[in-house]
Amino acid sequence: MSFHDPIRQSKYLRQTLSQDKKPVGFFISAGCPLAVTMPEGKWPLIPDVAGLTRYVSDTLLEEKDVKDGKLRSIGASYTLLIEEIKKTGKTNANIEDILSFIRGMKQISVGATDVRGFTDSELSDLETSVCGKIAEKLKVSLPDNKTPYHKLAKWVHNIERDCPIEVFTTNYDLLVEEAFEYIGVPYFDGFVGSKQPFFDLRAVEDCLIPRHWSRLWKIHGSINWYQKNKKDVYRSTSLEESDPCIIQPSHLKYDQSRKMPYLALIDRLNKFLRQNSAVLILSGYSFSDEHLNDTILNALKANPTAMVIGLLFGTLTYKEEKTEGDVKTEKTFVRYEQALKLAENRSNLSIWTYDEAVIGGLRAKWRPSKTEYDADENIANAVKCIVEKVKDAEGKETEATTTRYEFHLGDFSLLGDFLQELIGKEQFKVEENGN
Structure with missing residues (x-):
C-alpha cells in the first residue's frame, strides 16, 4: 500500500519557499477568513458563501419600502428573482449564482419592455442592492495583528x-x-493614482512595477472598486460610493471587457503559471469555480515545470450514518470531488487534505517514513500523530490501538504559523504606521 510522507512534503515546501529565484504565488480564497480567530460570539469574521447568501437574502427581503414611484419594493423584486432562478433548476442558488442571473438578464434587458417580469431599471436596482449588502458584510477589519494574514x-x-x-x-x-x-x-x-486611483491595464499586462513590490491580484473584484460612467474602473478608500462596487463572480462578457480588471487579472494568473518552475499555493479554495479551474489546468498543461499545491481544509472524505428501523448504515462521500478528479489526472497539480493527498497523480494516505522526527522537521506541528482505540463489532472501544497521521496545512491559520516559523518567531518586531 502506498503512502505520502508529510515530513518530506513539509521539507519540500520549505525549500520551495526559500528559493529566491523561483516564481512563488499564493492564492487566497473564500475559506481563509474563517481561519481568523475571533472573540467569543463574533466568529466568523466573514461568513462562507452559504452564510453570505443567507445574510443578503434575509436583509433584502426585509426592504419593503417603495420609493420614487417604483412598482415593487426591493424585497418584492428579490422574492420574484429567487422564484425565477428556481425555474432554471437551481433550488439552492448561492449569492454568486444570484448575481450572475441578474447580470445575465441585464445583458438582454436594454431595449426590451421587460425580461422575466423585470425592467432594466429594476435589474439595476437589484444588482446595486445585492452588491451593497455583500460590501456591508465584508466591511470588516482584522481583530489583531497576529492573524494568518499578518503572518x-x-x-x-x-x-x-x-x-x-x-x-x-x-x-x-x-x-x-x-x-x-x-x-x-x-x-x-493594478491601480495607480492618488485622488481617484484608476486601473492601469498596461502595468498589469506588462508587469511594469518595481521588483521589490509584491503583486496583489483581486480576480473577482473588490468592495472598494467602482465603475465610473459605466466605463472606467477606479478604486476608492471611502467605501461610500453610490455606484455598485465591482464584484465579478460570474464570467459574463462585460462591455469593453479589456478595460475591466477581470480578464486582465485572469490573464495575469495564466502568465504567472507559465513561468519556468512557478509554484502556486492555494489556500481556502475548493475547486468549485470551473473558469478558474480551466485557467489553472490549461497553464499547467502548457508548462510542465509549473506546480500548483492545493491546501484543502478538512479530510478528503467524510462519512454519514443513516438509520432505517434497527439497521444502521454508513456511507463515505468525497468532500472535494472536483479537486480529486483534476489532481489524479494532472501530475503537476497536488492536493493536500488532512488525511490524504494526491501527489504526482497518486492518491494515498499520509504516513511518515520514520516514526521519530524532531520539531525542526515538523514545522509548526503541522503533522499530527493520532492514536485511537480500536472498536469491536458492537462499536465499543478495545485495548488495541491504531495510529494514523494527518497533515493540517489546509488550515490557513496553521499555514500562517508555518510561514512564521520559516522566518523565526521572534526575528523582528513590527510597529504600526505612524507610531
Whole structure:
C-alpha cells in the first residue's frame, strides 16, 4: 500500500519557499477568513458563501419600502428573482449564482419592455442592492495583528527575492490589504493614482512595477472598486460610493471587457503559471469555480515545470450514518470531488487534505517514513500523530490501538504559523504606521 510522507512534503515546501529565484504565488480564497480567530460570539469574521447568501437574502427581503414611484419594493423584486432562478433548476442558488442571473438578464434587458417580469431599471436596482449588502458584510477589519494574514505579510516582508511574490485572491474583502499595510509591505494591485486611483491595464499586462513590490491580484473584484460612467474602473478608500462596487463572480462578457480588471487579472494568473518552475499555493479554495479551474489546468498543461499545491481544509472524505428501523448504515462521500478528479489526472497539480493527498497523480494516505522526527522537521506541528482505540463489532472501544497521521496545512491559520516559523518567531518586531 502506498503512502505520502508529510515530513518530506513539509521539507519540500520549505525549500520551495526559500528559493529566491523561483516564481512563488499564493492564492487566497473564500475559506481563509474563517481561519481568523475571533472573540467569543463574533466568529466568523466573514461568513462562507452559504452564510453570505443567507445574510443578503434575509436583509433584502426585509426592504419593503417603495420609493420614487417604483412598482415593487426591493424585497418584492428579490422574492420574484429567487422564484425565477428556481425555474432554471437551481433550488439552492448561492449569492454568486444570484448575481450572475441578474447580470445575465441585464445583458438582454436594454431595449426590451421587460425580461422575466423585470425592467432594466429594476435589474439595476437589484444588482446595486445585492452588491451593497455583500460590501456591508465584508466591511470588516482584522481583530489583531497576529492573524494568518499578518503572518503571510511578515513572511513576504522578510524575504529577499529576485522574483516578487504574487498573491491572487477571489475574495472581495480588504483583509490582505490591511495586513500588508500594517506590516509595511509595498504592493501593486493594478491601480495607480492618488485622488481617484484608476486601473492601469498596461502595468498589469506588462508587469511594469518595481521588483521589490509584491503583486496583489483581486480576480473577482473588490468592495472598494467602482465603475465610473459605466466605463472606467477606479478604486476608492471611502467605501461610500453610490455606484455598485465591482464584484465579478460570474464570467459574463462585460462591455469593453479589456478595460475591466477581470480578464486582465485572469490573464495575469495564466502568465504567472507559465513561468519556468512557478509554484502556486492555494489556500481556502475548493475547486468549485470551473473558469478558474480551466485557467489553472490549461497553464499547467502548457508548462510542465509549473506546480500548483492545493491546501484543502478538512479530510478528503467524510462519512454519514443513516438509520432505517434497527439497521444502521454508513456511507463515505468525497468532500472535494472536483479537486480529486483534476489532481489524479494532472501530475503537476497536488492536493493536500488532512488525511490524504494526491501527489504526482497518486492518491494515498499520509504516513511518515520514520516514526521519530524532531520539531525542526515538523514545522509548526503541522503533522499530527493520532492514536485511537480500536472498536469491536458492537462499536465499543478495545485495548488495541491504531495510529494514523494527518497533515493540517489546509488550515490557513496553521499555514500562517508555518510561514512564521520559516522566518523565526521572534526575528523582528513590527510597529504600526505612524507610531
